[in-house]
Amino acid sequence: MVAFCPLCGNTLFLEESVESQMLFSCRTCPIFFPIKKPITNRSYYKLKEIDDVLGGEEAWKNVDSTEERCPKCSHPRAYFMQIQTRSADEPMTTFYRCCNPDCHHNWRE
Template identity: 50%
Template sequence: MLFCPYCANNLTIGDGEESPEKCWVCPTCPYQWVITQQISMRTHLARKQVDDVMGGEDAWKNVDQTDADCPKCESHRAYFRQLQIRSADEPMTTFYKCVKCGWQWREN
């Protein structure tokens, strides 16, 4: 997106009034900028780690334990916490962390 340097509106591509070439044209003021070369830009955003989204190790401090079977080590105790990850009319999602091996899973 390009913006007009005078009125800050979004520029659109159109025909120039003084030349037959394509121009960036401001829809509200007479500003025009002739397109002389192709313009392209790419922005790569850094992806968040899962621990950042889910709260990291601090999120598991002071949580309760319950009877739950670990799918990895077959332990029968796990920490649990609940988060609202969908819209408010959906039920909360329960996340578990095995007391023995630290494996994390969520209730389906």
């Protein structure tokens, strides 16, 4: 939580008063707000699925296949695509998808 001064718009800073009470105060204006209860805020971000990162089912429609064995069903062929997931001086990441229509297991190199 970031609080702002209602007069000047500067960020309010957390300070301790003479009576050992915590308060938000502005360093330019004579404004202060005592803190009466604990302030907590937690945010949990949902991790993306691998299909969301790769573009979903549409991204796999026009890709090539190669001889790569599936680690799940041992099918001998897999579709592949290469995506730059890191900075430009790093190598591209190769993503695979099993050609077996019953499996469609995704993995990366």
